Amino acid sequence: MNITAMENFELQETLRALATGELSEAQAQQIQKEIVKSPELTEELQFSKKLAYATKHKDLLEVNAMLLDIMAKEPMPAPSSGRFNWLAFLIVFVVMSATAVGVYTTGNQLGWWETQATKLAGSYLQPLENVLFTKENSMFYDALRSGMEAYEREDYTAAVELLGSYYQSNQDPNIGLFLGVSHLMLQQTEAASTVLQAVLPNLDEPAAEAATWYLALANLQANRTDQSKKILEEMPIDGLYGTKAKALLEELQR
Structure with missing residues (x-):
């Protein structure tokens, strides 16, 4: 095996280990820095994740x-008289x-296996429009840019990887909002709820209202109908999501 083939094999093994969570945090961060620079590596990682799921x-x-x-x-051997056939069992x-x-x-x-609440949440769930303005002097700007590009092309698995890495390093609540929405689009309900609850107190309007709306959907997606109702009831009727919140609440109260 020549050097190029060996390097390619090692890269595939690294991506597989990243997809299955076998890498240390430092190793994962290192390979993620390489991934954000290469669309080919991003595609390879997605393939590795699908393969890991298929062979689970x-x-x-x-x-x-x-x-x-x-x-x-x-043919199955007949059990002796009065004895249970453990092999057959x-x-x-x-x-x-x-x-x-x-x-x-x-x-x-x-x-x-979707409940009515989960289906109802799905009927209202739409991705949040990207209106972020971020300074390019951040040392993690490449990861952020690549993460938002993945978000915009609806590659939410890649968005979770890239935005999650950025959010862990910077704790930017605005990025946390998009990270939470990405989790929600993948039906990773608990992860979405955790992130959205964490960033909500630190967001300004209208981002705070958006986070509230998606948190209501996350609770509904998780079949926590009462919590979702409570959140929707507290949303301002004249807000950006007021009309949707009112319509969803009415459906839940039927």
Whole structure:
């Protein structure tokens, strides 16, 4: 293997480790600095994340396939009189477990398990328009710029990575707002709620009202209907989100 191929292999391994959370914080920050400079690396990271998700249940599914193959090739031995067939029970249990994992994963992707509250939140959820003005003298400006570019092209997974890195370093509440919205667009409800609650006291209007609106949607997405109602009731009717808040509240009260 030549040097170029070796370097490429090591890079792929690093991106895979980043996608699965195996890198230390320092290592993750170092590779993220390289990612923000390269669209190709951003695409590679997204591929690694998708691959990590696809193989999350790989071991169980492989066992399932192996046992099904055994069952197809060899008849199940009959248990001796009065004895429980533990091998048959084990095979049936593993097959059923793997099937359940597949159904649950597919259901999550297709929205089978969504509640009415979650569906209602989704019908009102739209990305916040990017109106940020940031000075370019920040040492983290490249990460911020790349993060907002990812946000604008609706690549919210990349936006969470890049904006999250920037927010951790700067604690800028305005960036935290867009980070929270990115989490929400990915249905990462708890992460969205945590960030939005943290930045809300430090935001000026109209950003504070926007954060309040998205926090209400986050609670609704998490099926915390009462908390969502309380937030919506306190939003000003003449505000930027007043009309939407009123309409959503009326739907929740039906």
